[in-house]
Amino acid sequence: MSTPRSGSYGVKGAPYAFLLPAVTLFLLFFALPIGYALWLSLHKVHVSGLGLGAGARKEVWAGLENYTDALTDSELLRGALRVLGYGCLVVPLMLGLALLLALMLDSERVRLAPFTRLAIFLPYAVPGVVAALLWGFLYLPDVSPFYYVLDRLGLPQPDLLDGGPLYLAFTNIAVWGGTGFNMIVIYTSLRAIPAEVHEAAKLDGATPLQVALRIKIPMVAPSLVLTLFFSIIATLQVFNEPTTLKPLTNSVSTTWSPLMKVYQDAFAKGDVYAAAAEATLIALATLLVSFAFLRTANRRRQQEAAR
Incomplete structure (x- = not known):
């Protein structure tokens, strides 16, 4: 043995x-x-x-007293509504632009593709606080070269740091910084499509637009779901843009987003107990939204596979 x-x-x-x-x-x-x-x-x-x-x-x-107070806090609820409106602008615009750029870079007619990919991805490498501060000064009429050009041309000069245009200012920062990452994810999936698929489509007489709509986009659907999932989570946790732009305008309150409300309660008011309850609710809401989104995406994929 x-x-x-x-x-x-x-x-x-x-x-x-x-x-x-x-x-x-x-x-x-x-x-x-x-x-x-x-x-x-x-x-x-x-x-x-x-x-x-x-x-x-x-x-x-x-x-559960802290949780009850958080759920009935009007400031926290208003912050959640602001983030919801912000997300409705950011997510479709950013992912639509990323998909369009990825399809353009995957085209056979594109030139200087490596340089173009790097140029589109480069804003993602800039830290969020630096990007928000950079765009914040470009939004200020007294120091922005854009307002100088508009003034010389006699065109209207909208104040992007006041009222409704503030959402457009935040959206521009998020789209500028996040499109490159999502584009790279989608572009990588496009490059993984076998060449035989493109050749068969050409033999059948499909135009580039038909190839993009009927072949490429359906085949990169998992990457689109992944980028949408990450974008939703990032939108629910927005903090850098409003916090960085707050000193430049009076339109951004200290509780503009839910995470800013958590920060205000924890460090300005010193109530870490209420802040912990609010942070837990935000994490739970993010988890529920993510779970519902992934479950819906999986159900649709199973239905399409069964057809």
């Missing part, structure tokens, strides 16, 4: 040893902060008297 070698246990445990650093980092920097945020969201500070003596401020159990 043969006995197992002592080294066999080391070989079997090697995969777990390789996973240990990743699991440790996940627990320390992802699971533990989430657990602590959930714990904070279920507590509050109880102040006795003037709150000046020792033991006058105590952390007590609050249950």
